[in-house]
Amino acid sequence: MSLHVAILQIDVTYGNPAENQKHIEEQMKQLKSLEQIDVVVMPELWNTGYDLTRLDEIADPLGEQSQDFLSRLSRQYGVDIVGGSVAKKEEGQHTNTLYVFDEDGHLKKEYSKVHLFKLMDEHLYLQAGDKQSHFEIKGYPSAAFICYDIRFPEWMRTHTINGSEILFVVAQWPTPRIDHWRSLLISRAIENQSFVVACNRIGSDPKNSFGGHSLIISPWGDIISEADDTEMLLTGELDMSIVEGIRKQIPIFQDRRTDLYE
Numbered sequence: 053m054s055l056h057v058a059i060l061q062i063d064v065t066y067g068n069p070a071e072n073q074k075h076i077e078e079q080m081k082q083l084k085s086l087e088q089i090d091v092v093v094m095p096e097l098w099n100t101g102y103d104l105t106r107l108d109e110i111a112d113p114l115g116e117q118s119q120d121f122l123s124r125l126s127r128q129y130g131v132d133i134v135g136g137s138v139a140k141k142e143e144g145q146h147t148n149t150l151y152v153f154d155e156d157g158h159l160k161k162e163y164s165k166v167h168l169f170k171l172m173d174e175h176l177y178l179q180a181g182d183k184q185s186h187f188e189i190k191g192y193p194s195a196a197f198i199c200y201d202i203r204f205p206e207w208m209r210t211h212t213i214n215g216s217e218i219l220f221v222v223a224q225w226p227t228p229r230i231d232h233w234r235s236l237l238i239s240r241a242i243e244n245q246s247f248v249v250a251c252n253r254i255g256s257d258p259k260n261s262f263g264g265h266s267l268i269i270s271p272w273g274d275i276i277s278e279a280d281d282t283e284m285l286l287t288g289e290l291d292m293s294i295v296e297g298i299r300k301q302i303p304i305f306q307d308r309r310t311d312l313y314e
């Protein structure tokens with residue numbers, strides 16, 4: 053079976069959750085002209101951007117508003133949603149948290165970024181998560197990661213050892229390192245023999261510009277679709293039947309030397 057994915061590559065307004073929600077709502081309307089979409093993916097911290105010093109004021113208390121919003125959109129459009137991530141506030145702490153909803157509007161996963169990115173001060177303002185991110189999309193084992201997470205192959209491997217076949221990535225990846233973004237994502241797809249569906253934002257904030265180039269990559273490392281650096285809805289078809297064949301042809305999961313490493 054094939055899965056049809058759509059990536060919402062958008063700009064994010066710095067520190068303005070209401071404006072960003074409105075923008076996503078607008079962008080989602082593009083789905084109406086598409087025949088079949090199973091899952092929609094959004095970028096990292098789409099509610100606040102990297103306005104970290106004001107999180108006390110602008111982060112979503114318990115993530116409730118973001119959850120209500122994503123749940124409504126998934127029901128309205130009849131799609132699963134990997135809802136990017138949002139700044140969430142809970143008991144005086146803030147996290148960079150991703151929600152996954154099914155097409156009936158039910159929350160099926162909450163994952164908080166486990167690797168905080170010091171270069172953008174995340175460690176000063178955010179609490180790291182400590183949980184894995186497994187879920188299913190239409191019965192296919194999947195996992196989700198947030199931006200800097202993709203520099204940790206062992207974290208993504210942990211999820212594919214546990215069965216994931218689709219690796220979703222949500223990001224605010226800066227333009228100067230967009231070559232790293234592409235190379236890391238292609239490598240993660242090849243080494244894990246998994247689809248990679250990666251959403252980056254575009255635009256800029258007071259400190260960084262963000263490079264777009266959202267990507268949909270096959271488990272063989274082929275690029276199924278790639279965005280440029282403009283706002284767009286990037287779509288692609290994942291032929292899930294190829295995963296088993298690739299994993300049989302080069303059986304890396306069986307050939308791992310677990311006597312030498314985990």
Ligand SMILES: O=C(O)CCC(=O)C(=O)O
Binds near residue numbers: 169226
């Ligand atoms: O690793 C990088 O170069 C970018 C990571 C990043 O921007 C983030 O995690 O927010």
